[in-house]
Amino acid sequence: MASLMRLSVRRAASNVSKTPKRNFHDKLYADRLDYPAPNCRFMKEADLSSDMQALKVKERGDWKALSQAEKKELYRMSFNKTYSEMRAPTGEWKYIIGGVSIALAFSAVIYGFQKAYISPPLPHTMSPEWQEAQLRREIAIRNGPVTGTASKWDYEKNEWKK
Incomplete structure (x- = not known):
């Protein structure tokens, strides 16, 4: 262990002498x-x-x-x-605005490409017909009678409360 320390100290001392002096x-x-x-x-x-x-x-x-x-x-x-x-102004802001604009345009192109060719189609539950049927079902089963959908529906008149 001591010989290893002596060797490392000698190596460090020899490296110090070889470093160029900075003026x-x-x-x-x-x-x-x-x-x-x-x-x-x-x-x-x-x-x-x-x-x-x-x-x-x-x-x-x-x-x-x-x-x-x-x-x-x-x-x-x-x-x-x-x-x-x-x-004095250097005009550097023009390069910054240009670079940010190019980055945003590139990001928009990538997003459009992913939206068109990579991402899967939306599920059928996102269609307006399905959502309308789901709302009718919630009203029919009286879902959320205190603060939910059923609390906003007038069951006697069959219309939304005003």
Whole structure:
């Protein structure tokens, strides 16, 4: 038992050393309104061009010296979308309504096919003639004299009570 535990501990320790180390930028970036400032930037340091790297150096200085275009460029290095871009309608509702409509139409076709070709015919007891005869029988045997069918039938006049 002890040798089995030692073997499993060694195997686990060897697997830990083989797992790749994840760094800060391996996290997936996502613009979200509920979490507006993620802890990683949109663009990685390795992906920056020489102009962008020069702008990053300039960023460390006085921000009053930066132009409006440079500030926007710095914002785009950190974030993919602005708040107004995140709140803008995407038109995704059209795909959702279309998908639901297609699913309902498909379900209706399957139901119609089953109703026409698979389900057995209704029993003879569902015909209006049979149900009328059953109602006459219940009246004749005085079925449910307190709250049932017989309580609603006037036996002296042979008609339904009003």
